[in-house]
Amino acid sequence: xxxxxxxxxxxxxxxxxxxxxxxxxxxxxxxxxxxxxxxGAGKSTLMNMLYRQLEPTSGEIYLRxxxxxxxxxxxxxxxxxxxxxxxxxxxxxxKVYENILLGTELAHDKLRFLVDHKKEQQECxxxxxxxxxDLDVNEVVENLSVGQQQKIEILKMLYRxxxxxxxxxxxxxxxxxxxxxxxxxLKELKAQGKTIILITHKLREVMQVSDSVTVIKKGQIIGNVxxxxxxxxxxxxxxxxxxxxxxxxxxxxxxxxPEVIYTVNDLTTNNxxxxxxxxHVSFEIKKGEIYGIAxxxxxxxxxxxxxxxxxxxxxxxxxxxKGEEITNLWADELRKLGIAIIPExxxxxxxxxxxxxxxNSIAGSTTSDAFKKNGxxxxxxxxxxxxxxxxxxxxxxxxxEGNVSQLSGGNAxxxxxxxxxxxxxxxxxxSQPTRGVDIGAIEFIHQQILDFRNSGGAVLLISSExxxxxxxxxxxxxxxxxxxxxxxxxxxxSETEIGLLMAGTIPQEAVVYEK
Amino acid sequence: MKSNETLRNILNSVLPVLLALLIGAILIxxxxxxxxxxxxxxxxxxxxxxxxxxxxxxxxxxxxxTGAAIAITFRAGLFNMGVEGQLLIGGFMAGLVGAYLHxxxxxxHKLVAFAVGASVGVLFALIPALLRAYFRVDEMVVTLTLNxxxxxxxxxxxxxxxxxxxxGYVTTPTIDSSAMFTRFGSTRLTPFFLIALxxxxxxxxxxxxxxxxxKIEAIGxxxxxxxxxxxxxxxxxxxxxLVSGAIAGFAGAGHMMSQEYKYTLSxxxxxxxxxxxxxxxxxxxHSPLGIIIxxxxxSALKTGADNINMYTSIPKEIVAVIEGIIILFLSIRFLxxxxxxxxxxxxxxxxxxxxxx
Numbered sequence: 105x106x107x108x109x110x111x112x113x114x115x116x117x118x119x120x121x122x123x124x125x126x127x128x129x130x131x132x133x134x135x136x137x138x139x140x141x142x143x144g145a146g147k148s149t150l151m152n153m154l155y156r157q158l159e160p161t162s163g164e165i166y167l168r169x170x171x172x173x174x175x176x177x178x179x180x181x182x183x184x185x186x187x188x189x190x191x192x193x194x195x196x197x198x199k200v201y202e203n204i205l206l207g208t209e210l211a212h213d214k215l216r217f218l219v220d221h222k223k224e225q226q227e228c229x230x231x232x233x234x235x236x237x238d239l240d241v242n243e244v245v246e247n248l249s250v251g252q253q254q255k256i257e258i259l260k261m262l263y264r265x266x267x268x269x270x271x272x273x274x275x276x277x278x279x280x281x282x283x284x285x286x287x288x289x290l291k292e293l294k295a296q297g298k299t300i301i302l303i304t305h306k307l308r309e310v311m312q313v314s315d316s317v318t319v320i321k322k323g324q325i326i327g328n329v330x331x332x333x334x335x336x337x338x339x340x341x342x343x344x345x346x347x348x349x350x351x352x353x354x355x356x357x358x359x360x361x362p363e364v365i366y367t368v369n370d371l372t373t374n375n376x377x378x379x380x381x382x383x384h385v386s387f388e389i390k391k392g393e394i395y396g397i398a399x400x401x402x403x404x405x406x407x408x409x410x411x412x413x414x415x416x417x418x419x420x421x422x423x424x425x426k427g428e429e430i431t432n433l434w435a436d437e438l439r440k441l442g443i444a445i446i447p448e449x450x451x452x453x454x455x456x457x458x459x460x461x462x463x464n465s466i467a468g469s470t471t472s473d474a475f476k477k478n479g480x481x482x483x484x485x486x487x488x489x490x491x492x493x494x495x496x497x498x499x500x501x502x503x504x505e506g507n508v509s510q511l512s513g514g515n516a517x518x519x520x521x522x523x524x525x526x527x528x529x530x531x532x533x534x535s536q537p538t539r540g541v542d543i544g545a546i547e548f549i550h551q552q553i554l555d556f557r558n559s560g561g562a563v564l565l566i567s568s569e570x571x572x573x574x575x576x577x578x579x580x581x582x583x584x585x586x587x588x589x590x591x592x593x594x595x596x597x598s599e600t601e602i603g604l605l606m607a608g609t610i611p612q613e614a615v616v617y618e619k
Numbered sequence: 620m621k622s623n624e625t626l627r628n629i630l631n632s633v634l635p636v637l638l639a640l641l642i643g644a645i646l647i648x649x650x651x652x653x654x655x656x657x658x659x660x661x662x663x664x665x666x667x668x669x670x671x672x673x674x675x676x677x678x679x680x681x682x683x684x685t686g687a688a689i690a691i692t693f694r695a696g697l698f699n700m701g702v703e704g705q706l707l708i709g710g711f712m713a714g715l716v717g718a719y720l721h722x723x724x725x726x727x728h729k730l731v732a733f734a735v736g737a738s739v740g741v742l743f744a745l746i747p748a749l750l751r752a753y754f755r756v757d758e759m760v761v762t763l764t765l766n767x768x769x770x771x772x773x774x775x776x777x778x779x780x781x782x783x784x785x786x787g788y789v790t791t792p793t794i795d796s797s798a799m800f801t802r803f804g805s806t807r808l809t810p811f812f813l814i815a816l817x818x819x820x821x822x823x824x825x826x827x828x829x830x831x832x833x834k835i836e837a838i839g840x841x842x843x844x845x846x847x848x849x850x851x852x853x854x855x856x857x858x859x860x861l862v863s864g865a866i867a868g869f870a871g872a873g874h875m876m877s878q879e880y881k882y883t884l885s886x887x888x889x890x891x892x893x894x895x896x897x898x899x900x901x902x903x904x905h906s907p908l909g910i911i912i913x914x915x916x917x918s919a920l921k922t923g924a925d926n927i928n929m930y931t932s933i934p935k936e937i938v939a940v941i942e943g944i945i946i947l948f949l950s951i952r953f954l955x956x957x958x959x960x961x962x963x964x965x966x967x968x969x970x971x972x973x974x975x976x
Contacts, residue, residue, distance in 0.1 A: 415846055436849025445847075453847035458840045463833065468848040470830050480828045 107169070108133040108299050109154070109185075109268060114163035116149050123149040125323040126163065131268070136290060136300045138310040138331070141320035142343055142542040147303045150320070151270050154301075155187040156180045186261030187270040190277075192253050196246035201228035203245055204259050231263055236292055249607075250400065251282035258289075269293065270301045275309055279400055280570060280603035287313045305343075307336040308571075319343055344543045363391045365562045366531055371421035371431075373411055381407040383586035384421065389531070394553065394563040396577025396594070400606050401568045404586035406448055409535040409566055413445045414438050415453070425531065439468045444524035448535040448566075450513075454520040457509040461501065462490035464508050465523055497522040514545030521552055532556055535566045550576060570602065584608045628904040632913065635948030636902070643941040652933050660930050661923035661938070671922060673806035678918035680815040680877065681706075684870035685896025686914050687822050688863045690905040694826075695859050696839040697751075701762030702867040703893025704769035705743050707886065709736035709868025710875040711773050714882045715781065717794025717875065728797040733872050740868020741861045743769065748860035752853045758860065766893070777882050791882040800877040811877035818869070823907040835859065867893065890942070898942075901949045 109131040116124040123146045131137045141147045152158040154165065156174035164171050167183055174180045177187070194203050201224050210227070212218040228241045237255050245253060254274060261269055271290075275283045290300055290313055304310060310317055311331060319327040319342040327342045366389040375381045382404045389395045399405055410416035412423065414435035423431045425441060435445065445468075447453035455464050466475050466486055475486050487504075494501060499518045502510045511519065517537070524532070534553060538546040553576060557563050567573050573580055574594050581588040582605035590605045604610075644654035665671040685702050692699040713736035722728040746765065750756040774789075783792040800809035826832035834855050837845040846852050870892065879886055887893065899917055903909025924938035 413847065414849065434849045434851065435847055439849065447847050452841070452843045454844070456837055456841040456844045459836065463836075467837075467844070470833050471849065476830075481830070481833070 138314035146323040184267040186266030396573035399583035444529035465490040493522040514541040639944035664926035665923040682914040686899035688866040689900040698759040704766035705867035706871035709871030713872030717798035718792040736872025740864040744864025
């Protein structure tokens with residue numbers, strides 16, 4: 105087998121910023137090539153150039169030794185390169201076969217202006233059978249699970265006879281079982297002669313399925329290795345540029361403190377369309393305990409966090425903290441009581457990008473007198489406070505007087521954590537605390553959370569990264585369709601068991617919540 | 620980074636003015652007059668003579684406040700376009716207080732008139748504020764259209780129930796002398812200008828040194844962040860529109876007691892003080908210092924128009940042309956601020972212009 109796809113000095117610049125710097129990538133025919141790198145390393149930019157959604161600033165792409173020039177994704181598909189995006193591009197109200205054939209409808213033999221649905225269904229059924237997928241062509245897409253929708257995206261490309269399939273972070277929306285299924289499917293496609301390029305930052309999957317790995321860092325390729333000759337730790341080190349602990353040391357001390365500090369009881373709310381999104385959720389957290397909430401994204405976790413952090417109103421149920429009812433209190437009132445909040449989306453809710461570092465460092469405390477003198481802001485004290493946070497939490501900044509927009513994702517998140525933890529809270533609500541931050545910062549953030557727990561703090565951890573919830577939590581509640589379906593002990597459970605709960609099935613061993 | 624931004628802001632404001640003056644100069648040349656001489660007379664007479672300068676400052680008083688009324692909402696990402704209507708009702712009601720309540724005590728009379736003017740401004744602003752906060756009705760549309768409703772209502776009131784029957788034109792009765800501001804010497808300047816300046820200073824202080832200003836900035840720049848940090852966004856939006864209405868009503872009352880003394884159909888001038896305030900605020904980049912400079916510049920332009928008429932053969936309409944051109948340039952900037960016009964345009968262009976492989 106020879107080289108199927110090659111890039112030569114491929115470069116993409118956005119203004120002064122070089123997203124891809126002279127990338128020389130080689131993909132062999134019939135292999136599964138993993139491209140790994142931290143968020144913002146330039147993986148997606150590279151793929152978007154191969155798929156012609158972005159035009160390279162300079163450099164060439166060779167397909168089977170021939171220089172190619174695509175003008176559009178359609179062009180790329182015709183040349184045999186197909187891409188499955190992280191966010192699906194499907195018509196929810198259409199059936200499976202209609203989505204697969206969207207844009208290439210089969211005309212009726214005699215009446216050319218009509219679509220031959222029968223023929224379409226037949227062809228799709230054959231396609232599904234040929235590649236060993238498990239799908240009903242007549243199912244309406246909106247009724248399908250995320251994993252099944254992803255299969256349609258893959259089938260769309262296979263129908264168009266692509267030889268190279270690019271998948272951009274395909275597993276981020278899947279349950280563990282669906283991930284396993286997808287990886288098997290990819291191996292099957294490889295066996296049928298397809299070449300697969302897998303973009304991911306999950307090293308476990310890379311080790312499981314790929315043949316070779318290319319590591320990208322800051323827009324440059326810093327390593328090409330055979331998967332069989334490397335390991336997760338080495339790849340992580342290449343990605344970050346230093347040795348990192350993939351999992352922090354969690355002793356699970358779980359201080360057998362009987363004191364319950366936070367009780368959520370039957371909490372319920374509707375979204376703006378009137379649908380119940382948080383459905384009678386109950387749990388309690390003790391001092392010195394991390395309570396994790398796992399689940400596939402979109403099962404009510406975001407809304408639960410909003411409810412608990414004063415951004416959404418509950419229609420039913422109560423929240424008690426230290427024996428006091430705090431249901432539907434405002435965010436600043438919660439903070440005054442000693443609750444630290446790390447919101448889900450750091451730039452939408454956690455920080456204001458266009459405001460200064462020091463203005464952001466007092467967010468949530470502006471109603472208190474801590475930073476005022478006679479009701480007027482004491483800017484000297486505020487600056488001092490901000491400088492203390494920066495020093496103590498080692499936040500890397502470019503300009504003290506500048507805005508938050510100068511910070512990298514990891515440092516922005518550190519600023520939020522610094523601000524929240526500096527208030528000496530007793531409870532921490534952390535939602536997706538490491539989303540989109542580099543591995544180095546993940547290590548730091550995990551350590552902060554564990555240190556806080558070890559010093560007697562209570563933590564509510566909501567994350568869609570199952571490994572994060574598993575390694576940090578003392579107890580885990582799994583959310584499905586707005587409910588906490590079951591509660592498990594991370595030391596005794598398996599990914600399989602949690603996976604089943606995430607998919608809505610209640611395994612017998614799991615402790616099922618009364619509700 | 621910060622100083623760069625300030626520089627750009629200044630350039631953003633100065634450039635439209637210079638361009639407008641340039642185009643005006645071409646028109647003056649076409650008439651056969653010397654533009655430098657014309658501009659020299661216009662600004663010389665309105666800024667560098669005692670009489671001209673005091674006239675200019677006198678006219679800048681209400682503009683300072685309407686500009687502030689607009690800027691305060693603008694910074695919070697809100698658009699109170701109803702300053703004109705709020706100013707009219709404020710002025711009208713202050714006029715009624717001045718003419719019908721014979722309080723006698725000059726200080727008390729003016730205080731009552733100010734209080735009434737500001738209060739009706741608030742009440743009138745309550746409509747868009749509540750619609751916006753509770754039903755998410757775009758406040759720009761509501762405030763804009765309500766101006767015309769208010770104009771029509773006041774036209775009816777001043778030509779019907781409250782018409783001064785002795786006058787040969789539509790007007791309310793003249794206010795008592797106890798409600799009139801006395802002028803400084805032979806100038807037209809009154810203490811109202813100082814009051815306006817003081818009020819402006821207080822707003823500036825609140826804006827930069829207190830929680831109030833933090834709120835405005837945070838809500839304007841990121842409402843979701845504001846909500847997440849516990850700022851009551853809905854309450855703040857209501858409060859801000861009401862404060863804006865109060866300032867506008869106050870400005871109307873001041874204009875009544877320092878300049879007009881009665882409500883006529885041309886109470887707030889040809890373009891209208893509320894609309895002028897919008898221009899002033901945009902021209903001053905919604906910053907306090909900017910608004911002070913732009914309100915004085917703008918009123919110099921207006922007082923200068925009379926001088927141009929008097930000392931040259933150029934029709935005074937040239938000033939209206941210049942004003943119009945400034946508005947045109949500023950509205951481009953406004954559209955850009957609100958809808959990211961330039962960004963969208965340059966993005967499209969950028970995509971096309973990129974060199975092919």
